Amino acid sequence: MSLVPQVLRxxxxxxxxxxxxQRTLLLLNKPxxxxxxxxxxxxxxxxxxxxxxxxxxxxxxxxxxEIHSLHQxxxxxxxxxxxxxxIASGATRVFAAPTPGYFTERQGLWxxxxxxxxxxxxxxxxxxxxDQATGFTAGLMHDIGKVVLSLFVEQKFHEIMEVVEKQGVxxxxxxxxxxxxxHAEMGGEMARMWDFPDRLxxxxxxxxxxxxxxxxxxxxxLVYLADxxxxxxxxxxxxxxxxxxxxxxxxxxxxxREKNLQRVLLQFGSAWDEAQVLFGxxxxxxxxxxxxxx
Amino acid sequence: xxxxxxxxEMKVSNQQEHVVITHALGSCIGVAIxxxxxxxxxxxxxxLPDSALDEEKGRENPFxxxxxxxxxxxxxxxxLGALKQRMLVKVAGGxxxxxxxxxxxxxxxxxxxxxxxxxxNNVLIGKEDVGGTKARTMYLEIATGKVWVKIIGQNQxxxxx
Numbered sequence: 490m491s492l493v494p495q496v497l498r499x500x501x502x503x504x505x506x507x508x509x510x511q512r513t514l515l516l517l518n519k520p521x522x523x524x525x526x527x528x529x530x531x532x533x534x535x536x537x538x539x540x541x542x543x544x545x546x547x548x549x550x551x552x553x554x555e556i557h558s559l560h561q562x563x564x565x566x567x568x569x570x571x572x573x574x575x576i577a578s579g580a581t582r583v584f585a586a587p588t589p590g591y592f593t594e595r596q597g598l599w600x601x602x603x604x605x606x607x608x609x610x611x612x613x614x615x616x617x618x619x620d621q622a623t624g625f626t627a628g629l630m631h632d633i634g635k636v637v638l639s640l641f642v643e644q645k646f647h648e649i650m651e652v653v654e655k656q657g658v659x660x661x662x663x664x665x666x667x668x669x670x671x672h673a674e675m676g677g678e679m680a681r682m683w684d685f686p687d688r689l690x691x692x693x694x695x696x697x698x699x700x701x702x703x704x705x706x707x708x709x710x711l712v713y714l715a716d717x718x719x720x721x722x723x724x725x726x727x728x729x730x731x732x733x734x735x736x737x738x739x740x741x742x743x744x745x746r747e748k749n750l751q752r753v754l755l756q757f758g759s760a761w762d763e764a765q766v767l768f769g770x771x772x773x774x775x776x777x778x779x780x781x782x783x
Numbered sequence: 784x785x786x787x788x789x790x791x792e793m794k795v796s797n798q799q800e801h802v803v804i805t806h807a808l809g810s811c812i813g814v815a816i817x818x819x820x821x822x823x824x825x826x827x828x829x830x831l832p833d834s835a836l837d838e839e840k841g842r843e844n845p846f847x848x849x850x851x852x853x854x855x856x857x858x859x860x861x862x863l864g865a866l867k868q869r870m871l872v873k874v875a876g877g878x879x880x881x882x883x884x885x886x887x888x889x890x891x892x893x894x895x896x897x898x899x900x901x902x903x904n905n906v907l908i909g910k911e912d913v914g915g916t917k918a919r920t921m922y923l924e925i926a927t928g929k930v931w932v933k934i935i936g937q938n939q940x941x942x943x944x
Binding site: 721727 | 888937
């Protein structure tokens, strides 16, 4: 029995995407973003400016000078870094609800999402690609469909897992078989309703490379690879574990050997430690508590 | 009291009230060793097989790699009075994504590195739960030397190793 009608009905109650993050997404495609444009965007949310300063002064950037203003942050960190911070702090509300279908920890999805954004950055560095806010954002948003699908996965978890185990398919393929819709499609649908830029929407929709269209944009392949590497790294793993498919052709496409993957994981380990402030954006007390976990 | 071992960390203990835990092993491997006579145990969570990848990192943090981390795990337990011939060894983790075994196989390499080190040093693995696509959390109880593996999932299945 397909749950598709029920799932689609649940989308009708989808809350709007937070406005500041929404406006910032539109800046991703612009080659130049002025301080005035950024100020225009963040002035609607004073908490974001506070977050920008907190993150700018954290170990994540390791600056020697203390940053006191948005303007200074822009000068010292650059537009791309600032866009990442604004989008991450603007988007937290979307990730605030627990997703028990996928994560036993309340903040599991947020932590996995931030990790994937960071992993895209680390991969870009390994591949000598420009480290752009678009890549981080696509990593951050790739599993957004899980926010809505969690409820249905929770109900049918055992049936989905049985398909994974008996047929040896990925968790996403099993979702499609049991629920009639999977979390990547679901995310794509949400991205459409939220008017995300096309590239971002497609990265969400195709991040498990289950359709030929996935191969049209390196951004999609990067997000896919970052997601897989996050699963290998462990920490904040979900109930779906590592049940996703590794495609060697993606490694060949980027000329990545196993040694490169190992190096990416090594670098990610340090980035992950330094980025605890980003995890902490979601409920600060809890963030600090969890930062001490590892 | 829970003692948490993060990624690329190790903890040893002889405090009877301690339970040493490492969360969410993916391709990484958790190694628990325990000497039942003196009730000394340690848990290592390493990420990669071989420090030749980055020797400086290996010196900085030996617990990142199998070849530098495993000897340190044993040595730290010896300092608390444990003896090699009494050590019980249990291993978990080393998961893999789906697909051919020839790529994305850091989990398997991690396991192979451990086996090689143990073979060379005449260490036997008592029990293990490795491979597959499962995410695992591992516990070592210092009072008893019991090791549990929790499979992360809806049931939160816990097995004793």
